Amino acid sequence: MLFLGRLTIQKGPEHFLLAAKRVLEKVPDTKFVVAGSGDMEYYMINKASELGISKNVMFTGFLRGADIDKAYRMADVYVMPSISEPFGITPLEAMMHGTPAIISKQSGVSEVVNHALKVDFWDIDEMANKIISILSYKGLTETIRDNGFAEVQKFDWRIPARQCAEVYNSVMLSPEVRR
Amino acid sequence: MVSLCMYFHVHQPWRLKKFSVFEVGQGHHYFDKGKNLAILEKIAKKCYLPMNNTIMSLIHRHDFKASFSFSGVVLEQLEQHCPEVIDSFQELVKTGNVDLVDETYHHSLAFLYSKDEFREQVRMHSRKIKELFGKTPQIFRNTELIYSNELAQTVEEMGYKGVLAEGADHVLGWRSPNFLYRPKGTSTIKLLLKNYRLSDDIAFRFQERSWKEWPLTVPKYAKWLNEVNGNGNTINLFMDYETFGEHQWSTSGIFNFISALPEEFLKNPDNNFKTTSEVVRDYEPVAELDVPYLVSWADVERDVSAWLGNPMQQSAAAEIYKLEKQILATGDAQLISDWRNLQTSDHFYYMCTKWFNDGDVHKYFNPYDTPYDAFITFMNIMNDLVLRMREIQKRQELLVRKAGQTQLLSAQIPIKNQMPFGNRPAGGPKTGRVSKIKLNAAGDNHGI
Numbered sequence: 005m006l007f008l009g010r011l012t013i014q015k016g017p018e019h020f021l022l023a024a025k026r027v028l029e030k031v032p033d034t035k036f037v038v039a040g041s042g043d044m045e046y047y048m049i050n051k052a053s054e055l056g057i058s059k060n061v062m063f064t065g066f067l068r069g070a071d072i073d074k075a076y077r078m079a080d081v082y083v084m085p086s087i088s089e090p091f092g093i094t095p096l097e098a099m100m101h102g103t104p105a106i107i108s109k110q111s112g113v114s115e116v117v118n119h120a121l122k123v124d125f126w127d128i129d130e131m132a133n134k135i136i137s138i139l140s141y142k143g144l145t146e147t148i149r150d151n152g153f154a155e156v157q158k159f160d161w162r163i164p165a166r167q168c169a170e171v172y173n174s175v176m177l178s179p180e181v182r183r
Numbered sequence: 184m185v186s187l188c189m190y191f192h193v194h195q196p197w198r199l200k201k202f203s204v205f206e207v208g209q210g211h212h213y214f215d216k217g218k219n220l221a222i223l224e225k226i227a228k229k230c231y232l233p234m235n236n237t238i239m240s241l242i243h244r245h246d247f248k249a250s251f252s253f254s255g256v257v258l259e260q261l262e263q264h265c266p267e268v269i270d271s272f273q274e275l276v277k278t279g280n281v282d283l284v285d286e287t288y289h290h291s292l293a294f295l296y297s298k299d300e301f302r303e304q305v306r307m308h309s310r311k312i313k314e315l316f317g318k319t320p321q322i323f324r325n326t327e328l329i330y331s332n333e334l335a336q337t338v339e340e341m342g343y344k345g346v347l348a349e350g351a352d353h354v355l356g357w358r359s360p361n362f363l364y365r366p367k368g369t370s371t372i373k374l375l376l377k378n379y380r381l382s383d384d385i386a387f388r389f390q391e392r393s394w395k396e397w398p399l400t401v402p403k404y405a406k407w408l409n410e411v412n413g414n415g416n417t418i419n420l421f422m423d424y425e426t427f428g429e430h431q432w433s434t435s436g437i438f439n440f441i442s443a444l445p446e447e448f449l450k451n452p453d454n455n456f457k458t459t460s461e462v463v464r465d466y467e468p469v470a471e472l473d474v475p476y477l478v479s480w481a482d483v484e485r486d487v488s489a490w491l492g493n494p495m496q497q498s499a500a501a502e503i504y505k506l507e508k509q510i511l512a513t514g515d516a517q518l519i520s521d522w523r524n525l526q527t528s529d530h531f532y533y534m535c536t537k538w539f540n541d542g543d544v545h546k547y548f549n550p551y552d553t554p555y556d557a558f559i560t561f562m563n564i565m566n567d568l569v570l571r572m573r574e575i576q577k578r579q580e581l582l583v584r585k586a587g588q589t590q591l592l593s594a595q596i597p598i599k600n601q602m603p604f605g606n607r608p609a610g611g612p613k614t615g616r617v618s619k620i621k622l623n624a625a626g627d628n629h630g631i
Contacts, residue, residue, distance in 0.1 A: 030204060119536075121555055133203040137559040140204075143498030144558055151493075151536055 255288030335366030361415025
């Protein structure tokens, strides 16, 4: 199980730990990886031990480059429990690596992606339900992985870049501006 | 001479309630009764009751005829919550102008997984129809018109005289759906094929404003029907009954359309209405039709990919049918009934991801946000079912062990004290054992 992002309140890292606690009740040998750094780092480490799940939670600190790819590839599920997330590009990166994503319904990306599991960030039980389902049901993992991989191909930086350039061009070339 | 054969399918599933992995082993209530009955009431008011009235009046005015099949699952729901709809269907059947068609009780895919289970569900359906309507259907339609040579062969063996299927292009080739055919490998059963163009004009396109034929008027449609005259025996219009008032809203004019159609159609004295049984009685097959692969009436593909197209659907269906022997062996009526209600094809339909890419919700009355939610709920419930099954098996094993111990004990006690019903008459069984504890049909745990 992978969390990857800044450890700050708006990314909802605490919800990841609370869900982990519930998952471990049903699937005791699950491992949870928290990748990233931030003002909540020590809080998170303490929280894990307070919940009694330290043994199953690993903190990697800040990752970069190839380590990020490796983390995505190793994970069975990527979880993005953000409280506030204008877009949220990490689920797309996970899907690109063939890793199913569970994302907060409160994120922008949840409006444009179909093949990810979506939960309200505060619904810890539902988050755990979906994590356990991915761990338990092979059919689900296969379907969402294949469809997600296909879906994510439609996202391409060049498209918004071109659209942005078009906006600039249309403004610059408009008669009002030229005058 | 051309006959119009209108067949309507009536079905609503027992939709599942949301069931989390944390409820596994605690829940046991799988079906969202409140939601199901609310949906049913709405459909009864918008479709079943007004359409039944329309048909009744058409029968009186024009000797109109229609054929119906009901899933056992919808009949149960109607009996429990909308008995006036059952009464209304019974009135229609009493006129003699309405034919009834058999299918699987649970609207299931059993034919694809277990012939035994399939036959049992068909028998259950036949009994239910007899009980409610006093008739024994002669015609069969499989769930979602899923059909192949093998299906025709199986239901011919079961005694059916006719079977319905989709008149799909890849099955028919250059042939016409407006004749009867003889399924390959059968000798008596007749095959009725859906004229999908004319059926879907009503069922799917009627209120579609972007359709070039919109608005579909009665004279225009009657003209299309008349074009078949001289080049076919029967026009088979097969559709969901919910077409009227639900899929096509009453504001689209669908009720007026269907009310006016018979009069216009009968203006040509060569035309008439026939039920499915009458078509089978009156017309002979013109040729053999070979359908080695499964066809259905769903989606553009007309295959089974709507229910079994992705790994979620395939694994869910395979798992549920894998339980067959063990579930039936428990003899537990409630467990068996829950297992069968989980077989309803709609549960698998909701898991379909074919069109989900376009953000399209696959089916009317789909209770889930996504196909993934549908799958997770289904699998959690199935796991709960398996736990219940294991509990029952354990109790039964314990009972058998206890019975064994009692027998062992009884061998050491004088026989006369052992007679369960006092002294047996001379010549009765000499063994004198206590009669074995038997598990009753419901698997009750007597003696624990």
